[in-house]
Amino acid sequence: MQIVSTAHHVMETLPPEIAADIIDRGITLTGGGALLSGLDQLISENLKVPVMVAEHPLNNVAQGAGILLEHMQKTAKNKK
Incomplete structure (x- = not known):
């Protein structure tokens, strides 16, 4: 399966x-x-x-994007 072989390759190339x-x-x-x-x-x-499977896997990406956007907005305000 492509997902498994890709994950295996990534694990092999990560810093120890x-x-x-x-x-x-x-x-x-x-x-x-x-x-x-x-x-x-x-x-x-x-x-x-x-x-493990996240508790709400379908929501995690949207939540993470929201957190990133909030952080970017705060950073932009601090640079002004």
């Missing part, structure tokens, strides 16, 4: 300290793909890391 964090803390899946049945288990078994 970031890879260690992922191995310890795991991966959280968000967005619509997180709802694919068994994807979390497939990734976990292949990468040998814990994988």
Whole structure:
């Protein structure tokens, strides 16, 4: 599966300290793909890391974009 092979490639190219964090803390899946049945288990078994599905995976991207926009607006105001 392309998702698993890409994730494996990314893990191999990460700096060691970031890879260690992922191995310890795991991966959280968000967005619509997180709802694919068994994807979390497939990734976990292949990468040998814990994988969780976010509590509200469909909302996470929008919430993150909102936080980023708010931060950008505050930063722009501080530069004036």
